[in-house]
Amino acid sequence: MKKFTTLRKNQTQKLGELLAKELGGGKIICLSGDLGSGKTTFTQGLLRGLKIKGPYTSPTFVVMKHYKKKILNSKSKTLNIYHIDAYRITSKDLLELGWEEITRDKNNIIIIEWAKRVKKIIPPDALWIDFKWTDKNRREIKLT
Numbered sequence: 001m002k003k004f005t006t007l008r009k010n011q012t013q014k015l016g017e018l019l020a021k022e023l024g025g026g027k028i029i030c031l032s033g034d035l036g037s038g039k040t041t042f043t044q045g046l047l048r049g050l051k052i053k054g055p056y057t058s059p060t061f062v063v064m065k066h067y068k069k070k071i072l073n074s075k076s077k078t079l080n081i082y083h084i085d086a087y088r089i090t091s092k093d094l095l096e097l098g099w100e101e102i103t104r105d106k107n108n109i110i111i112i113e114w115a116k117r118v119k120k121i122i123p124p125d126a127l128w129i130d131f132k133w134t135d136k137n138r139r140e141i142k143l144t
Contacts, residue, residue, distance in 0.1 A: 001142060001143065001144045002142070002143045003140060003141070003142050003143075004140070004141045004142075004143075005134070005138055005139070005140055005141070006038070006138075006139050006141065007137055007138055007139075009041050012038045012041045012042050012045065012139065012141070013041055013042065013044050013045030013048065014045055015042060015045060015141060016041075016042040016043060016044065016045025016046035016047075016048070016049060017045040017046065017048055017049035018049065019046055019049065020045075020046050020047075020048075020049025020050045021049060023050070023109055025079055025080075025105075025106050025107040025108055025109060026105075026106035026107075026108065026109075027109050027110070027127065028103065028109075028110045028112070028122065028123060028125075028126040028127065029046070029109070029110065029111045029112070029126070029127050029129065030112050030115030030116075030119075030122055030126050030127065030128045030129065031043065031111065031112060031113045031114070031115055031129050031131065032114070032115055032116045032128065032129070032130050032131070033130055033131030033132055034131075034132070034133070037131035037132060037133055037139060038131040038139050038141065039113045039114075039131055040056075040057075040058040040113065042129070042131070042141070043056065043058070043083060043111055043113065044056040046111060047067065047081070047083070050067075050069065050079075050081060050109070051069060052067045052069060052081060058083075058085055058113065059083055059084065059085045060085050060087060060088070063084065063085060063086075063088070063089055063093075063097065064082055064083065064084045064085075064097060065082070065083045066080065066081070066082055066083075067080070067081040067082075067083070068080055068081075069081065077107060078107065079107055079108075079109065080102075080105065080107060080108045080109070081108070081109045081110075081111070082102055082108060082109070082110045082111065083111045083113075084110065084111065084112045084113070085112075085113045085114060086112055086113065086114040086115060086117045086118045087113065087114040087117065089117070089118070090117070090118065091117075091118045091119075091120050091121045094118050094121060095121065099121060103123065115128070127143065127144075128143070128144045129141060129142065129143050129144075130142045130144070
């Protein structure tokens with residue numbers, strides 16, 4: 001487990017950017033924490049770090065956003081990034097959106113906000129990141 005503390009929005013975004021440098025396809029990133037704890041802010045940094053063109057907004061009402069990025073030094077390969085907000089859905093809903101197909105493709109990176117709501121279908125090798133306010137200006141971010 002790794003633990004980080006951020007004091008400002010841009011620090012939380014920068015942490016997401018740093019994680020992006022370590023990611024390749026086939027990764028599922030599960031974000032959990034209270035409303036306003038930094039999940040979307042972190043994801044904005046992560047998407048920026050993956051060189052996805054903004055704006056970056058939470059898919060709260062559309063449930064899932066799909067971004068595509070050409071893989072460098074490849075004429076035909078594309079990295080697919082799925083940003084999912086599970087706040088208003090169940091595991092069954094996510095399965096109906098093509099979850100099994102999305103997770104099967106190793107050129108995909110999947111970022112799920114409110115991931116605990118669909119935990120029963122998350123593969124065991126997923127990266128879990130928990131966001132928690134420790135006081136008015138300080139958030140703790142744990143990677144497991």
